[in-house]
Amino acid sequence: xxxxxxMAASIGLVCIAIAAALAVMPARWLLRVLPDRGLVALVxxxxxxxxxxxxxxxxxxxxxxxxxxxxxxxWRWAGGPAVSIVHPWLESPLLLRLSGRDVVLPANMxxxxxxxxxxxxxxxxxxxxxxxxxxxxxxQRLSGGVPQGELLTLQWDDAAAALSRIRxxxxxxxxxxxxxxxxxxxxxxxxxxxxxxxxGRWERGALQFSGAAxxxxxxxxxxxxxxxxxxxxxxxxxxxxxxxDIRSLR
Numbered sequence: 001x002x003x004x005x006x007m008a009a010s011i012g013l014v015c016i017a018i019a020a021a022l023a024v025m026p027a028r029w030l031l032r033v034l035p036d037r038g039l040v041a042l043v044x045x046x047x048x049x050x051x052x053x054x055x056x057x058x059x060x061x062x063x064x065x066x067x068x069x070x071x072x073x074x075w076r077w078a079g080g081p082a083v084s085i086v087h088p089w090l091e092s093p094l095l096l097r098l099s100g101r102d103v104v105l106p107a108n109m110x111x112x113x114x115x116x117x118x119x120x121x122x123x124x125x126x127x128x129x130x131x132x133x134x135x136x137x138x139x140q141r142l143s144g145g146v147p148q149g150e151l152l153t154l155q156w157d158d159a160a161a162a163l164s165r166i167r168x169x170x171x172x173x174x175x176x177x178x179x180x181x182x183x184x185x186x187x188x189x190x191x192x193x194x195x196x197x198x199x200g201r202w203e204r205g206a207l208q209f210s211g212a213a214x215x216x217x218x219x220x221x222x223x224x225x226x227x228x229x230x231x232x233x234x235x236x237x238x239x240x241x242x243x244x245d246i247r248s249l250r
Contacts, residue, residue: 050075056087059119067116103142110135114156126233128162146183152176159192163230166223169194187211193219194227198244211244 043066044055051074057064071087082097091109098104114131117124134155140147154174160167170192177184182203189195198211213234215224224240231242 058116059121063119063121065116065119099141101143105137105140105142107137107139109137114159123233126163127230129156130160131156131158131168146178146180148178148180150175151178151183155190159194161230163233164194164226166193166226168192169230172196185209192216193223194230196244200246207246209244209246212238212241213244214241 041057041061041064042054043057043064045052047053053070053072055070056067058067059065067089069088071085073083073085075081075083078095078097080098082095085094085096087094089110089112091111094108095106096103112133112135114129114133116133117129118127119125134157136153136155138150140151153176156172156174158168159172160169171190172187172192173190174185174187177186182201185200185202187196187198189197193216194213195216196211196213198209200207200209200211202208213231215227219227231237231240234242234244236243236245
C-alpha cells in the first residue's frame with residue numbers, strides 16, 4: 001500500500017473513531033465544555049452529543065429563566081457536517097450546515113412569549129412585558145464577520161406592560177441590518193396608542209441608540225394619563241415624551 005493510501009486510510013479510521021465517540025459521548029458533557037457566561041445556556045441535557053435534548057435557560061448568569069420546552073438536536077451529513085435543531089418555538093427544524101470555514105444558516109422564524117424578556121433584567125424585569133414576539137431571519141452565510149443586508153426582524157404583537165393598564169399598547173417592529181463593519185437597528189410602531197421609534201448602531205462592541213416614546217396623537221386624555229408611569233420608567237422625560245438613550249461602552 002502506498003504512503004498516500006495509508007495516510008487516507010488512517011484519516012478515515014480517525015474520522016470513524018471520532019464519529020463513534022460522538023455517538024456515545026453523553027450530552028451532559030456539553031454543560032462542562034460550553035461557555036456559561038452568555039445570555040443562553042444549557043442547564044440540563046440527556047442523550048448523546050450526536051443526538052440529544054437539552055433544557056435551555058435565557059438570561060444573564062445568576063438570573064436565568066428555563067424555557068418550558070426542550071430543544072433537540074441530531075447531526076447528519078447534508079453536503080457537509082450539519083446539525084438539525086428542533087424546538088416548539090421554531091417554525092421548522094433549523095439545519096445549521098458547515099461549509100468550509102462558514103456556517104450556513106437557513107431562513108426561519110421563531111415565536112416566543114414576550115415575558116421571556118424579563119430574564120434579561122432591567123428594564124424588562126420592571127416592565128414585565130407580555131404579548132408575542134416573532135423573530136424572522138433570512139438565509140445567511142456566517143463567516144465570523146458582520147454579514148451585509150437584512151439580519152433579523154423582530155415583531156412584538158399585542159404588547160403590554162405591567163406599568164400600564166392599557167392592553168394592548170400596540171404592535172412594534174425592530175429591524176437589524178449589517179454592512180460588514182457593524183449593525184444598524186431601527187424600531188418603529190406598527191399600530192397602537194403607545195408610539196415608540198428610534199435608531200441605533202452597534203459597532204466594535206459598542207451600542208448607541210436614540211429614540212422616543214409617547215402617546216399617539218389619537219390617544220384620549222384617560223389613555224395619556226394611564227401611560228405616564230410607563231413613560232417615566234422608560235427614560236428621561238421631555239414634556240409628553242420619554243427619551244430613549246443608550247450609550248454602552250465596550
